Amino acid sequence: MTTEHGGAARAGKAEGVGARVPRKEDARHLHGKGNFVADMAMPGLSEVAFLRSPLAHARIAAVRTDDSVAGCVILRQDMADCRDIVADSTLPTYQSSAQPPLAAGKVRFVGEPVAMAFAPSRAEAEDAIELIDVDYEDLPVYADVFAAQSATAEFVHEQWRDNVFVTLNADRDFDAHAGQAEVVVKRKMRLARQCMVPMEGKAVLAHWDHQADQLVVYSATQVPHMIRTILAECLELDQGQVRVISPDVGGAFGYKCVLQQEELCVAWLAKTYRRPFRFIEDRREHLTAGANSREHHYEMTAYADRRGRLLALDAHVTVDGGAYSVWPFTIGLEPGQAVGNLPGPYAFRGYRCVTRAVATNKPGFVPYRGVARTGVCFAIELMMDAIAREVGREPWEVRLENLVRPEQMPYVNVTNKHLDSGDYPASLRKALEMIDAAGVRERQERGEPDGRLIGVGVATYTEQAAHGTSVFATWGTPVIPGFDQATARITPDGGLEVRVGVHSHGQGMETTFAQIANEILGIPVARIKLLHGDTGQTPYSTGTYASRSLVMSGGAVSQACKRLLPRVLHIAAHLLGVPAGQVAVGDGRFAVAGTAERAISMREVAEAWYLKPHLLPADVDPQGLEVTVGYKPKVDTGCFTYASQAATVAVDPATGGVEILDYVVVEDCGTMINPMVVEGQTIGGIAQGIGTAFYEETPYDANGQPLASTLADYMLPGPTEVPHMRIHHFETPSPHTEFGAKGMGEGGAIAPPAVLFNAVNDALRAVGAAELAQTPLTPYRVLQAIAQGRPREETGQAKAA
Numbered sequence: 159m160t161t162e163h164g165g166a167a168r169a170g171k172a173e174g175v176g177a178r179v180p181r182k183e184d185a186r187h188l189h190g191k192g193n194f195v196a197d198m199a200m201p202g203l204s205e206v207a208f209l210r211s212p213l214a215h216a217r218i219a220a221v222r223t224d225d226s227v228a229g230c231v232i233l234r235q236d237m238a239d240c241r242d243i244v245a246d247s248t249l250p251t252y253q254s255s256a257q258p259p260l261a262a263g264k265v266r267f268v269g270e271p272v273a274m275a276f277a278p279s280r281a282e283a284e285d286a287i288e289l290i291d292v293d294y295e296d297l298p299v300y301a302d303v304f305a306a307q308s309a310t311a312e313f314v315h316e317q318w319r320d321n322v323f324v325t326l327n328a329d330r331d332f333d334a335h336a337g338q339a340e341v342v343v344k345r346k347m348r349l350a351r352q353c354m355v356p357m358e359g360k361a362v363l364a365h366w367d368h369q370a371d372q373l374v375v376y377s378a379t380q381v382p383h384m385i386r387t388i389l390a391e392c393l394e395l396d397q398g399q400v401r402v403i404s405p406d407v408g409g410a411f412g413y414k415c416v417l418q419q420e421e422l423c424v425a426w427l428a429k430t431y432r433r434p435f436r437f438i439e440d441r442r443e444h445l446t447a448g449a450n451s452r453e454h455h456y457e458m459t460a461y462a463d464r465r466g467r468l469l470a471l472d473a474h475v476t477v478d479g480g481a482y483s484v485w486p487f488t489i490g491l492e493p494g495q496a497v498g499n500l501p502g503p504y505a506f507r508g509y510r511c512v513t514r515a516v517a518t519n520k521p522g523f524v525p526y527r528g529v530a531r532t533g534v535c536f537a538i539e540l541m542m543d544a545i546a547r548e549v550g551r552e553p554w555e556v557r558l559e560n561l562v563r564p565e566q567m568p569y570v571n572v573t574n575k576h577l578d579s580g581d582y583p584a585s586l587r588k589a590l591e592m593i594d595a596a597g598v599r600e601r602q603e604r605g606e607p608d609g610r611l612i613g614v615g616v617a618t619y620t621e622q623a624a625h626g627t628s629v630f631a632t633w634g635t636p637v638i639p640g641f642d643q644a645t646a647r648i649t650p651d652g653g654l655e656v657r658v659g660v661h662s663h664g665q666g667m668e669t670t671f672a673q674i675a676n677e678i679l680g681i682p683v684a685r686i687k688l689l690h691g692d693t694g695q696t697p698y699s700t701g702t703y704a705s706r707s708l709v710m711s712g713g714a715v716s717q718a719c720k721r722l723l724p725r726v727l728h729i730a731a732h733l734l735g736v737p738a739g740q741v742a743v744g745d746g747r748f749a750v751a752g753t754a755e756r757a758i759s760m761r762e763v764a765e766a767w768y769l770k771p772h773l774l775p776a777d778v779d780p781q782g783l784e785v786t787v788g789y790k791p792k793v794d795t796g797c798f799t800y801a802s803q804a805a806t807v808a809v810d811p812a813t814g815g816v817e818i819l820d821y822v823v824v825e826d827c828g829t830m831i832n833p834m835v836v837e838g839q840t841i842g843g844i845a846q847g848i849g850t851a852f853y854e855e856t857p858y859d860a861n862g863q864p865l866a867s868t869l870a871d872y873m874l875p876g877p878t879e880v881p882h883m884r885i886h887h888f889e890t891p892s893p894h895t896e897f898g899a900k901g902m903g904e905g906g907a908i909a910p911p912a913v914l915f916n917a918v919n920d921a922l923r924a925v926g927a928a929e930l931a932q933t934p935l936t937p938y939r940v941l942q943a944i945a946q947g948r949p950r951e952e953t954g955q956a957k958a959a
């Protein structure tokens with residue numbers, strides 16, 4: 159059942175599930191007391207700098223190092239005991255790339271680390287780098303994904319048969335459904351290459367703990383346990399000899415869910431020299447040599463009836479994969495997500511899709527908030543608007559013809575996604591009401607006094623979240639997520655420690671997971687401590703990505719607390735001298751039902767177990783007040799959060815400038831643990847989506863040189879570009895998860911490019927402009943679109959009337 163509300167705290171839930179509890183983690187950040195890798199001090203610490211390739215594709219002919227720095231400069235050949243990073247998928251056709259910790263033999267992108275130097279300060283390390291001389295021999299550069307795809311020799315990876323990492327094909331009843339079409343609509347779309355630009359870049363500090371005989375790695379990572387696994391493998395250490403701690407992390411967004419080369423290099427230094435080393439990525443390194451994302455190219459053909467009902471879709475998706483496949487998700491993740499999620503919230507039944515990930519001479523492609531779904535939402539939602547134009551209906555009317563309806567739920571779609579619950583059409587109708595689409599149409603009729611053009615755009619999307627074992631198994635990634643575990647331990651004074659293997663780097667889990675525990679055990683949120691991000695203290699988890707932490711680890715927290723509850727009640731009942739069935743829990747106290755005055759505290763129960771065992775019942779559970787429980791949802795194909803977003807924009811036809819006048823969201827992530835956190839996540843995601851839509855691009859020239867190397871040329875949205883957003887919630891519980899909650903951390907970032915392009919294209923119809931379909935939507939491109947007018951040959955009728 160879908161319930162609807164503005165996100166108010168539910169009655170009677172002071173701190174539990176559904177309450178707007180302020181985030182516990184904010185105080186330390188607001189007071190500058192966070193603990194980031196760059197804050198750490200350690201005696202004898204060496205800082206590391208990397209010599210990076212100035213060329214995109216070249217053979218390394220010779221390297222000469224000045225004698226004065228010989229002892230502190232490292233090349234690949236000095237690291238014989240360090241393995242390359244190999245991230246292979248078992249998908250058919252997959253070609254394997256081995257990424258060396260430092261380039262060996264040749265370089266494959268500008269910024270690829272070729273050597274590293276260490277010194278007491280970063281400045282001295284950079285000076286040492288200056289004293290290394292490398293002779294390069296140019297190789298043909300693949301800066302364009304289509305040129306790379308058709309190359310016949312001198313591939314990015316020389317042993318390959320071509321430059322294609324992997325090709326995925328889907329064909330579900332395409333011909334049968336396409337054959338019924340009355341209207342055929344073709345479009346091309348493209349998303350630019352982008353960086354992630356978290357406030358904190360890569361950061362890693364590693365040292366050898368002689369007492370524990372362990373390599374200890376502090377890394378700004380989302381996935382500490384996986385980093386431990388792969389570092390041990392690459393460095394040929396026992397896993398027991400490696401401890402990875404992810405401290406405070408200044409945003410991650412997917413950039414930090416993979417093993418980074420520099421992480422491996424610094425860990426190798428600490429293992430080899432048995433002393434501390436650190437690397438902090440600077441902004442230029444991030445923008446030029448850090449990972450890339452988002453670059454997808456679409457060629458779409460829609461087959462529809464005259465009402466705009468989509469019958470079949472034919473898509474070619476090309477992903478510019480960069481030079482190396484990243485561990486553990488591989489470059490297979492992006493095409494895998496694209497081919498599977500392109501149908502989005504729609505119910506059509508004919509589908510054909512060819513998706514390729516192609517190797518080019520650019521940094522590797524890394525998951526970024528939304529992972530392919532930002533691209534596929536852009537493609538399918540622009541297509542919906544194009545169909546609407548073709549059949550002469552409103553874009554929302556066409557969507558309402560196509561959205562999966564609530565009575566069809568649960569719905570298995572054309573790519574076998576198990577859409578679990580929700581009312582997609584209702585979310586769209588509500589968004590239209592909030593944005594006042596009818597009012598915008600009237601305004602367009604009247605015209606604006608300042609001569610600007612008004613437009614309205616919508617997009618509806620699904621966010622597959624917390625997809626688990628079976629989904630990753632089909633992608634054949636080196637690591638497949640399974641059960642997530644949580645440990646819950648009541649402390650001797652009646653507080654609670656919760657340990658999870660995921661990591662919170664802005665998502666507010668220190669608060670929301672405490673709310674889950676509070677819901678079950680009644681312990682105040684202030685007295686619940688979440689321990690996360692330290693492999694030495696927490697149960698294994700593949701970590702935080704795919705909006706999975708709440709469903710998976712949060713689900714495990716719920717289960718662990720539920721497991722503790724009867725043990726606590728049993729002791730409490732004994733202390734109260736009544737049968738366990740008569741004891742009720744509330745606010746960390748246990749009362750005998752019906753007698754308010756007979757109650758004891760959690761502290762008294764905990765004290766009995768830890769400090770006064772002579773008071774315990776004879777049949778007390780010897781496992782005590784600590785438990786570790788593993789959990790995954792009943793169905794592990796993921797839960798599907800969805801939302802409709804809508805915007806009104808004003809376009810200045812003289813300058814090409816666009817202003818967002820209004821932005822609304824109607825989202826449904828099932829039961830919300832904390833509506834305020836959900837809104838914060840949504841707003842942050844939308845800010846990033848606005849960046850994708852209007853500003854962000856890492857352009858490369860024909861030589862593979864990155865052209866945006868500072869924040870003056872890599873544009874980000876700031877406070878003045880991000881409008882106030884109005885958010886409305888639906889809550890349709892997922893049938894598969896604890897509390898019916900669905901993951902939602904990425905969702906905000908999925909729809910904005912689609913919403914804003916549709917809105918701008920709607921505004922520009924008045925002047926007969928060409929449709930814009932390439933991010934970022936810059937003023938220059940708006941003016942170009944106006945100048946070009948709409949290309950007629952892009953559309954046509956399938957059958958003569």
Ligand code: MCN
Nearest residue numbers: 410411527664665670704705706707708831832901902903
């Ligand atoms: N939540 C809730 N009720 C729900 C769903 C979620 O209260 N029904 C809360 C959760 O308890 C959690 C937060 O919302 O506090 C996000 O939960 P979830 O959707 O499980 O996502 P994850 O915690 O797994 O976070 C990962 C996701 C991803 S994949 C990216 S990318 C991303 C994102 O979250 N990166 C972020 N949000 C980010 N936010 C910040 N500040 N920084 C990042 O790097």
Ligand code: SMO
Nearest residue numbers: 412526527703704
């Ligand atoms: S890009 Mo999020 O870490 O899945």
